[in-house]
Amino acid sequence: MPVRLKDIARDLNLSKMTISKVLRGQTDVSADTKARVLQRAKELNYRPNTTARTLRTGQTFMIGMVVPAIGETFLAEITEGIDQVIRSAGYGLMVCPSQQDPKNEERLVELMLSRQVDAILVAPMDESAPLFERLGKNQTVPLICLNRRLSGPSENFVGINEQEVGRVACEHLLAMGSRRIGYLRGPHTPVGDNRYLGYREALTNADHAFHPELVIDAMGTDCSDYTRGFEGMLKLLMGRTRPDGVMAYSDIMAVGAIDAALSRNIKIPEGIAFVGCGNDPMVCEMRVPLSSVVLPGQEVGQRAARMALRLIANPGKAENRKIFISPKLVERKSSMRCR
Secondary structure (H helix, E strand, C coil), X not given: CCCCHXXXXXXXXXXXXXXXXXXXXXXXXXXHHHHHHHHXXXXXXXXXXXXXXXXXXXXXXXXXXXXXXXXXXXXXXXXHHHHHHHHCCCCEEEEEECCCCHHHHHHHXXXXXXXXXXXXXXXXXXXXXXXXXXXXXXXXXXEEEECCCCCCCCCEEEEECHHHHHHHHHHHHHHCCCCCEEEEECCCCHHHHHHHHHHHHHHHHCCCCCCHHHEEECCCCCCCHHHHHHHHHHHHHHCCCCXXXXXXXXXXXXXXXXXHHHHCCCCCCCCCEEEEECCCHHHHCCCCCCEEEECCHHXXXXXXXXXXXXXXXXXXXXXXXXXXXXXXXXXXCCCCCCC
């Protein structure tokens, strides 16, 4: 027979309400009582009856999350931030990768709705997907977009200010004395386009001329980011306007560009300064430590989780909030010329 709340309550001579409060993570219980309850629950291998709780409250205490892929460091940090917040509120997180497939993304969202999750967090592949437009109009389950906004005006969104990402990187290179700044840009998506706009904004604000030949389109899926960075840098070096600073859409792309420059015996940062994006510690500490723009994924996850819990607690109340989180830059050897 499964262990019940009243079994723990009887063993410890406490009320069922006290046991329930401890197991739900509520804080109005003394530390000593909490320790005794958790220890006894562990000894008895207690597992809460989630079916009964769902019938009683109308909630599954599960939040669904759909992402394009699991391996990305940024998405992993978002997931960690979400879990940190919802775990203390007694919720679990169901994470499903769409494998970069919009049809699979739609299938997973529908699956989560059929499992009656209490909220859905999604980094949408297509910002104008009919599914999300439909969910936004007939919203019975809170829907929050992560770092990729939908085209409609009424969604809840938490993400990085991507235009500021491009601006911060370019402003740093300008501050280091670079005047001809090349950009290995990312895909033509809202994220990639906004980072490019930030690059242009920084040049305009500093009254520096824009050189179209210093922008290398890094689209395409037939090769890695490293290869795109390496080959893009070679194109820059063969152009008529040679850059003295280069910013890249990703850290891996920046590393490829650095290796291309080193293969031409260019000193870094004296000859060309470099800035990446993502601040991946496995990448940024390579043979030339890479300056990089930090994308605070954990903060995105934490803010999105708090929004989800508010929406769950207030059913029918549409927040329609958009939270943009500012990036910051970590300076390392690849760009640190003497000021």
